[in-house]
Amino acid sequence: MIDKLWRSCCKKRGFRYKVALIIVGIVVLFYLLIIILNVIESNLDEDRPFFTIHQGEPKDEKLPILIWWTPFTGDSGSYKQCGQYICYFTDQRKYMSDPRTKQACCSNIFPFLLAFLFYGSDFKPTDLPLPRSLTHDWGLLHEESPKNNFLFSMERVMKLFNHTATFRRESDLPLTFQYLESLDSLTSQKYFVPTSVKNEKGKTLAPLVYLHSDCNTPSERDSYVEELAKYIPVDSYGKCLQNKELPSHLSDPLTNMISPELFQLLAQYKFNLAFENAVCQDYITEKLWRPLTIGSVPIYYGSPKIEDWLPNPKSAILVKNFESPKQLAEHLLALQADDTAYEDHLEHIIKGQISNKKLIDAMIDREWGINNDPAKKSFIDCFECLVCKRVAENYKRELRQATPLKFQATFEQYGCPKPGSNFSLKENSPNWWPELYDKAVFEARAMENLIRRGTNYTSTDFYQEVINLLENSAVR
Numbered sequence: 001m002i003d004k005l006w007r008s009c010c011k012k013r014g015f016r017y018k019v020a021l022i023i024v025g026i027v028v029l030f031y032l033l034i035i036i037l038n039v040i041e042s043n044l045d046e047d048r049p050f051f052t053i054h055q056g057e058p059k060d061e062k063l064p065i066l067i068w069w070t071p072f073t074g075d076s077g078s079y080k081q082c083g084q085y086i087c088y089f090t091d092q093r094k095y096m097s098d099p100r101t102k103q104a105c106c107s108n109i110f111p112f113l114l115a116f117l118f119y120g121s122d123f124k125p126t127d128l129p130l131p132r133s134l135t136h137d138w139g140l141l142h143e144e145s146p147k148n149n150f151l152f153s154m155e156r157v158m159k160l161f162n163h164t165a166t167f168r169r170e171s172d173l174p175l176t177f178q179y180l181e182s183l184d185s186l187t188s189q190k191y192f193v194p195t196s197v198k199n200e201k202g203k204t205l206a207p208l209v210y211l212h213s214d215c216n217t218p219s220e221r222d223s224y225v226e227e228l229a230k231y232i233p234v235d236s237y238g239k240c241l242q243n244k245e246l247p248s249h250l251s252d253p254l255t256n257m258i259s260p261e262l263f264q265l266l267a268q269y270k271f272n273l274a275f276e277n278a279v280c281q282d283y284i285t286e287k288l289w290r291p292l293t294i295g296s297v298p299i300y301y302g303s304p305k306i307e308d309w310l311p312n313p314k315s316a317i318l319v320k321n322f323e324s325p326k327q328l329a330e331h332l333l334a335l336q337a338d339d340t341a342y343e344d345h346l347e348h349i350i351k352g353q354i355s356n357k358k359l360i361d362a363m364i365d366r367e368w369g370i371n372n373d374p375a376k377k378s379f380i381d382c383f384e385c386l387v388c389k390r391v392a393e394n395y396k397r398e399l400r401q402a403t404p405l406k407f408q409a410t411f412e413q414y415g416c417p418k419p420g421s422n423f424s425l426k427e428n429s430p431n432w433w434p435e436l437y438d439k440a441v442f443e444a445r446a447m448e449n450l451i452r453r454g455t456n457y458t459s460t461d462f463y464q465e466v467i468n469l470l471e472n473s474a475v476r
């Protein structure tokens with residue numbers, strides 16, 4: 001029939017060819033349109049800001065409840081929209097034992113789905129949401145170094161979590177640039193003091209400045225700086241190794257650490273000593289970014305792969321590249337006398353150039369801002385939404401009996417090594433950090449054993465288990 005129609009309408013071969021071409025054209029256009037609509041939709045989805053859409057008790061049983069087990073956001077309960085998903089966020093633990101959250105096997109009523117969020121510094125092995133059901137995802141937000149808690153340096157502890165936001169590039173929401181405001185701040189000359197002026201200032205100021213008030217750290221930075229200062233002058237304003245007073249209006253470190261006057265003071269120095277409190281992959285703080293943004297060269301000790309993130313290869317002088325404090329001092333004294341060589345380290349400010357594409361891309365991709373940037377979300381919002389999207393997606397899959405996605409954190413998503421005592425050049429150094437780490441090894445094992453039993457446990461149970469493990473290891 002169609003065949004007949006076709007032949008009767010389009011006798012000529014050329015005409016048939018044209019019709020065929022038009023049909024193909026329409027089909028292609030149709031698919032193009034679908035692709036374009038999809039792209040627009042997914043973009044809308046990403047750009048849609050998430051917002052609180054309901055405050056008060058949770059209502060909709062098909063939406064996940066995410067409990068901040070360690071209260072952190074001050075939000076006692078609200079629904080938030082994250083792209084196309086909605087979750088209920090709360091810091092009220094009571095929902096854990098709400099009858100509606102019980103696994104309702106074999107009933108048509110779907111229970112609320114639960115997930116738990118933890119802030120690392122407040123995480124306690126004796127206070128966990130147990131027993132843990134298979135559907136209980138755990139999320140870890142921890143932007144700090146292991147100074148407060150060595151548990152996350154243990155693989156068996158990290159594997160308890162499903163979603164992470166830590167300083168590591170490997171984490172689900174990397175917070176590596178938690179102290180870098182923007183790329184522009186790295187090329188701005190706002191605080192920059194030209195080398196000729198620095199040379200003039202050098203008649204009264206030391207070439208190096210040190211500003212630290214936390215004097216006992218896993219990295220033992222003070223031991224190193226003390227030795228370095230034997231070979232090159234260091235002005236030290238903080239409580240550690242102090243030999244200079246900050247001007248009185250700057251002496252309150254809490255209110256003044258980000259004050260423009262402090263930046264101006266530090267910018268007069270050719271070099272700023274920038275030592276992190278712990279040596280961890282990607283744990284990078286304002287100690288590095290501050291000298292970079294004010295145009296003084298950081299002498300850096302901290303993240304072992306810091307080269308990956310420097311604006312230019314020479315933007316920092318790395319302590320690890322020198323055999324001894326003495327050798328580093330000799331190198332700095334040589335630079336001190338050679339303006340051209342010195343300025344090679346400041347290309348990002350003097351030429352306004354950042355050559356590191358990895359750094360540029362990472363900063364462009366970063367969705368969150370710092371210092372309460374009104375144009376951006378905070379990393380806490382972004383982490384909440386990351387967990388919400390993953391949990392809600394899996395919930396949807398469960399409802400239609402599709403295989404859920406697996407999410408499992410790994411050692412590399414935090415994983416700081418045991419603190420070494422490379423800098424304790426003195427004998428009998430009072431470095432107790434390695435001991436704290438060793439203690440955490442046993443705590444992690446105890447925690448894992450007890451969680452596996454599938455019941456909740458008391459702190460007495462926990463410490464008894466730690467003691468048992470310690471005794472067993474001593475016997476062996």
Ligand SMILES: *[C@@H]1O[C@H](CO)[C@@H](O)[C@H](O)[C@H]1NC(C)=O
Nearest residue numbers: 159160161162405406407408
């Ligand atoms: C979350 O982590 C736990 C513990 O490792 C694991 O048993 C569970 O399957 C994980 N959940 C998902 C959704 O992958």
Ligand SMILES: *[C@@H]1O[C@H](CO)[C@@H](O)[C@H](O)[C@H]1NC(C)=O
Nearest residue numbers: 279320417418419420421422
């Ligand atoms: C300590 O020194 C050893 C050998 O010199 C080196 O392999 C290790 O990376 C150093 N550790 C730190 C934390 O710098």
Ligand SMILES: *[C@@H]1O[C@H](CO)[C@@H](O)[C@H](O)[C@H]1NC(C)=O
Nearest residue numbers: 097130131455456457458461
């Ligand atoms: C375990 O949880 C139950 C209720 O969920 C509670 O009654 C009991 O006291 C808890 N036990 C421990 C050891 O915390």
